[in-house]
Amino acid sequence: MIRVMVVDDHPMWREGVARDLTEAGYDVVATTGEGRQAVRIAAAARPDVVVLDLQLPDVSGVEVIRGLAASLPRVRVLMLSASGEQQDVLDAMKAGATGYLLKSAGSREFLDAVRRAAEGQAVFTPGLAGLVLGEYRRLAASPPPAGAAPRLTERETEVLRLVAKGLSYKQIAGRLGVSHRTVQNHVQNTLGKLQLHNRVELTRYAIEHGLED
């Protein structure tokens, strides 16, 4: 049984999500409304997937994701937010989140996203694809530091643009004449390269400033 933890500061929402997950056969191991508490509880509850509201009252989504990853390296984080795709969503994805979903998504879409996140698949919204595309362009345009900026292959760019335009993986596979699995891999790679680049940058920063663990 897949173990899920729900982190959201709105009790009504938290209960609703937990009920849906339980009905769908997931094991909801913990629920909380605070980020720091979530990090503490997760170490003991050992969830496979954390459903995380990006706007928590105490700490940022990025901090929660870092804290979770420190104690549970294999945890998958599915982020939810009510307020659309902005910089904080991108930052959280770069910090290691597996996927992102708008709170206005329907129950079926939500459960599907949890299932895919549990399998380790990247869960993208069109808005997130737009952010990731923009981030690659920003990295390519900004003066390169010592390491080369990550780049998308032509095919990856094509796939991301189609995701951003609202096409399903199935539609994209049909249009490009490739398999569903290939589309999925391309999307996964775009995120993986970004997260890797982020980790390298953080390490470089730590070494330069003598903060290495």
Place this chain on the structure above:
Amino acid sequence: MTIQAPGGLQGPLWRAIAVFRFASLAFVLILAAGNLRAYDRPYAMIPVVVVLVGWTVAATYLYARPRLRRWPLLTADLLITMSVVLSASWVVGAGPLSRGTPSLAIAWQAAPVLAWAVAGGRRRGVIAALLVGLADLSVRPVLNQASLTGTVLLLLAAVGVGHVARLSAIAEERLQRAVRMEAATRERERLARDIHDSVLQVLALVRRRGADLDGEAGELARLAGEQEAALRALVGASPAVDGDDTAETDVRALLRPYASGCVTVAAPATPVRLPGPAARAVAAAVAAALDNVARHAGAGAQAWVLVEDEGDAVVVSVRDDGPGIPAGRLAEARREGRLGVAQAIRGRIADLGGTVSIHSGPRDGTEVELRVPKVGW
């Protein structure tokens, strides 16, 4: 009446006048003590000194109260000063004055002129300067450059101080407006947070619980979702700042408001800038395309707007999942003279040196892509 509101930035000006009164009083008393023997009627100097000292203290006390800085006090100040000036012809006498003995009030007579300039601005300051100056000239038996200098200096001081007083009044008004705006912005942010924490969450929950239901419940969920998107756009919008029309504008900010339950807007996390007119033309073209989706792609059709910054150009695409435009339909419309939306969009974007491409397939819906160059503006 242009008497300024009390307090604020004018306070220091009034304090400066008070300091000036005492400093000039000391100067007048020292000169009078030195010249007393030359005066025609030295004993008449006693009441004059009483008035000088008494009025300096009284005026300082009275002007320190913002309520009293009005025309009765200003007029009394001017009249008392003028009477001291005029008394010189009797106390000092015409003979000593014509031999170069200084008159009585000298620098002290500038105080009411400064007070008038601060309270009433340049024009009233000049009026006070002319009145005091005329009184000063009338006691002098000969008119020469030296006797005119005092009056000219009074006039210049009145104009200068009046100008500074006006500037401080304007600055104060702007400051108050800025403070009010900041308070309004804070209140708005507080409301936005509250709405975000409560109403938006409930609406999203309703939308989520009912999204998969049919009939009335599903309709309610859809309406809740629409209201959630509209409210979110409303509380998320930054307050309008009046600026230059041609200033660079973030295209994302203009397109975000179109996001709703059936329209998704995808964009980079960083601003995508175009010159103001170009950005607005792009937004208008997107609005036309979305309007077209709503009319032709059928109820429940979804649309996606993607904003991309390619460095030298901005690319905006609008895609819908409707039935698409049947092959030949565009050509047919053109033949019939119904050029419609596509043509309107093409026209707008061509004016910016950009291009429009339209793809449509029976299963893929319709996609309109606008490409606007950043250069050439």
